[in-house]
Amino acid sequence: MTPSPRQASRARIWFEALAAQGAVGISVAPPPVATPPSLLCADASLGGEPARFLAVVPDPDSPFPRARGGEIGVREAWGLAASVRQAIEADRHAAVQRPLVAIVDTAGQAYGRLEELLGIHLALAAAVDAYASARLAGHPVVALVVGRAISGAFLAHGLQASCILALDDPGVVVHVMAKEAAALVLRRPVAELESLGETVLPMSYDIRALARLGLLHRLIGGIDAEAPSAEEVRRVAVELGAAVARARGGPLDRMRRVPREHEPRGSWATLAVRKALTLQWDLPP
DSSP, rough: OOOOTOOOOOOHHHHHHTTTBBBOOOOOOOOOSOOTTTEEEEEEEEEEEEEEEEEEEOOOOSSSSSSSSSBBOOOOOOOOOOHHHHHHHHHTSSSSSEEEEEEEEEEEBOSSSHHHTTTTTHHHHHHHHHHHHHHHHHOOEEEEEEEEEEEEHHHHHHOSSEEEEESSSSEEEEEEEOOHHHHOOOOOOHHHHHHHHSSSGGGGOOHHHHHTOOOSOOOOOEEEEEEEEEEEHHHHHHHHHHHHHHHHHHHHHSSSSSSSGGGGGGHHHHHHHHHHHHHHHHHHO
16 A cells, blocks of 8 residues: 555655656666665756756664664665666766766664664765765765754765755754764753754754755745645756756855855854865865
């Protein structure tokens, strides 16, 4: 039985809305290694050109218990690395490299005894390196955050993008640690942590605070994150297409992921540090 949109993960909802229904007949070789059921990968049309969409979704039958809720574990991370590198190799001699769209909704990395024994740190690093290599090879890399983007999972799947877009929705959270876990570490109640986030932007779990810090290229409002209409999907696809165009016209590194004219006031400290480093180390601006 196919789950209803309300039962499915946000990553699957948006993957199917943006990619599965728009698949085009492109000859794509299988990735170097088999990908698990929790990794969705498809080539589909975006703005009239082929793009590769990737998402990590829950797999209740995963042999790794820590990776059954949509977390990025050993299999997911290696699968991401393989799928991205296959696109790099396939487009190596192409006139234009296809965009890579990371659809992000993950509760974090799957840390457990099995994951530690199998070197999850190496698997996550491989995914990071693959995305960065794709970007440096000329592939526009765009991340669309539709749900949670927590800790090492976001590092491995999304943070290497040239442009990061997010839905303006209460269920969209980008942070180094889940709220409940952070409260335990800081030995503070969750309510106090939420109050602290109102005055200290990096502590906030509100996606609008993250936008004020300058990490996001675009915050997309007026979208039902769990049951988007056809028009809402079209709007998001248009935003993705614009992000791809901006990534193609910008530098391959991430020094200026957000354009100067759009830099928010909340990122003044970061900009001051960057300027000081540039002056002291004679780095290119």
